[in-house]
Amino acid sequence: MRLHPYPEVAQRRRKVLKHVFDHRERWWEIFGDLSSWHEEYTVLRGLGCIAEGWERAAGDASGEGVLDANHARWLGAAETACDEALAAQRVYPSDAGRTCYIGHDGVTVYTSDAQHLATCFRPSQCVGSRRSASEVTQRADARGRRRSGIAQRAAVRRASRRTSLASDGNSAFEGSEP
Amino acid sequence: MTGTGADLLRQQLLAAKTELERGEGEALEVAMLAGMLARTSPSDDVIIGLALEIDDADLAEAVDLAADGVMRIDEDDDPAESWDALSSLDEVCAAAAWLGTPDVVAPAVTHVVQVVRAFPHAWRAHAGAATSLLQSQAPLSTDPANRVWAAIEASQWHGDEVDEGTDIPWRVRERLGLSLVVELAPFLRKQTLLAATEALPEEPPWRSIARESGWELAITTDIHGLAILLLSGESSAAFEHEGVAQAVTSSHDGLVCAARPGAWRVVVGSSEINFRVST
Numbered sequence: 001m002r003l004h005p006y007p008e009v010a011q012r013r014r015k016v017l018k019h020v021f022d023h024r025e026r027w028w029e030i031f032g033d034l035s036s037w038h039e040e041y042t043v044l045r046g047l048g049c050i051a052e053g054w055e056r057a058a059g060d061a062s063g064e065g066v067l068d069a070n071h072a073r074w075l076g077a078a079e080t081a082c083d084e085a086l087a088a089q090r091v092y093p094s095d096a097g098r099t100c101y102i103g104h105d106g107v108t109v110y111t112s113d114a115q116h117l118a119t120c121f122r123p124s125q126c127v128g129s130r131r132s133a134s135e136v137t138q139r140a141d142a143r144g145r146r147r148s149g150i151a152q153r154a155a156v157r158r159a160s161r162r163t164s165l166a167s168d169g170n171s172a173f174e175g176s177e178p
Numbered sequence: 179m180t181g182t183g184a185d186l187l188r189q190q191l192l193a194a195k196t197e198l199e200r201g202e203g204e205a206l207e208v209a210m211l212a213g214m215l216a217r218t219s220p221s222d223d224v225i226i227g228l229a230l231e232i233d234d235a236d237l238a239e240a241v242d243l244a245a246d247g248v249m250r251i252d253e254d255d256d257p258a259e260s261w262d263a264l265s266s267l268d269e270v271c272a273a274a275a276w277l278g279t280p281d282v283v284a285p286a287v288t289h290v291v292q293v294v295r296a297f298p299h300a301w302r303a304h305a306g307a308a309t310s311l312l313q314s315q316a317p318l319s320t321d322p323a324n325r326v327w328a329a330i331e332a333s334q335w336h337g338d339e340v341d342e343g344t345d346i347p348w349r350v351r352e353r354l355g356l357s358l359v360v361e362l363a364p365f366l367r368k369q370t371l372l373a374a375t376e377a378l379p380e381e382p383p384w385r386s387i388a389r390e391s392g393w394e395l396a397i398t399t400d401i402h403g404l405a406i407l408l409l410s411g412e413s414s415a416a417f418e419h420e421g422v423a424q425a426v427t428s429s430h431d432g433l434v435c436a437a438r439p440g441a442w443r444v445v446v447g448s449s450e451i452n453f454r455v456s457t
Contacts (some may be wrong), residue, residue, distance in 0.1 A: 102256070108262070119259060121258075125204045126243040126244045150203075157186055157214075157265075158262055165315075
């Protein structure tokens with residue numbers, strides 16, 4: 001499924017930094033190249049982006065390059081997740097008429113009408129992680145992609161619960177199961 | 179929780195347990211799922227007899243990660259993202275309560291609650307869900323998640339939707355059938371100024387009565403020190419005192435009507451505000 005990305009580059013970079021480089025989301029499991037993820041994380045951390053935001057990469061070719069290249073991967077992963085969600089019927093109504101799609105690896109995509117990307121993330125995982133990125137990557141090397149089951153379960157129960165609570169009384173959620 | 183919700187947790191718990199038994203799973207995930215299922219089905223067959231060994235240090239690390247995720251949320255983030263962060267923390271709390279070690283996560287939860295209270299705007303979108311959750315899927319009484327969800331629920335009372343000088347927004351008062359009484363006395367009292375501030379323009383006393391996007395109705399004083407009702411941001415409205423229509427004047431601050439003790443009804447567009455001014 002083709003998605004319309006954010007029109008503004010600043011928003012693309014902000015979201016990529018927020019999600020792809022949040023080690024709780026473990027995007028190296030999706031992109032399949034742990035060492036590259038860690039190298040790029042190190043570039044952004046060196047620029048101060050991890051602590052202070054993507055703006056610290058503004059004007060820096062390497063920093064902007066990392067963010068923009070990862071935006072392309074992130075958007076691609078979002079589109080793949082939508083296709084997987086449609087095939088596996090992991091599609092949920094959400095607030096303000098939006099739709100939530102959950103891919104095999106827990107990649108969670110929210111779209112507004114006309115397939116405009118609202119956001120894309122993996123569920124925040126606190127199971128068996130370590131705070132420092134280097135430790136995270138070391139541990140993830142050994143565990144590989146099997147953790148995607150944990151991510152998918154987390155994404156499904158959180159989306160399902162949000163929908164369920166909304167139907168209990170949160171009028172912000174309207175619509176029906178697609 | 180709906181039957182479907184409990185069924186989903188049960189299915190996921192069985193899958194996570196199977197992975198753990200194969201040496202591939204994570205005990206903490208199993209504990210999270212067991213804890214969440216225990217909230218609504220404490221005697222569920224799947225969790226009866228289930229025993230897990232989880233080091234307090236692992237639990238403390240997990241709650242620190244989850245709490246950090248919540249505290250990274252800001253107003254620009256999508257509600258789906260803040261929901262995910264909240265869920266992550268809630269799940270760790272459920273595990274801790276189910277394992278009988280809520281004290282391990284309590285300090286991190288306390289920090290999160292302080293941050294949510296300090297910056298409530300980012301959490302308002304989930305206030306309704308928090309109410310539903312506390313009613314239908316309430317955490318165990320020992321579960322620190324209770325405090326998180328209570329803070330999320332309360333986030334709707336903070337910020338610019340709260341009437342200054344009152345505890346509850348007028349729309350909520352109206353829905354709850356609570357009367358709104360405004361005391362006139364503070365607006366009749368001669369203001370005492372410190373000598374050092376005599377040269378500064380005097381700020382009139384002000385109490386917001388009702389506020390919507392674009393307008394605000396307040397009781398204050400005019401330049402002569404007389405108590406007035408002031409509707410700012412709206413050029414037309416109907417003021418009634420004890421059922422009698424009142425004349426209003428237009429000023430550069432808005433529509434003005436002398437404030438007198440008694441029952442008032444003010445109609446602004448489709449909104450009707452009923453309140454009483456007492457001496």
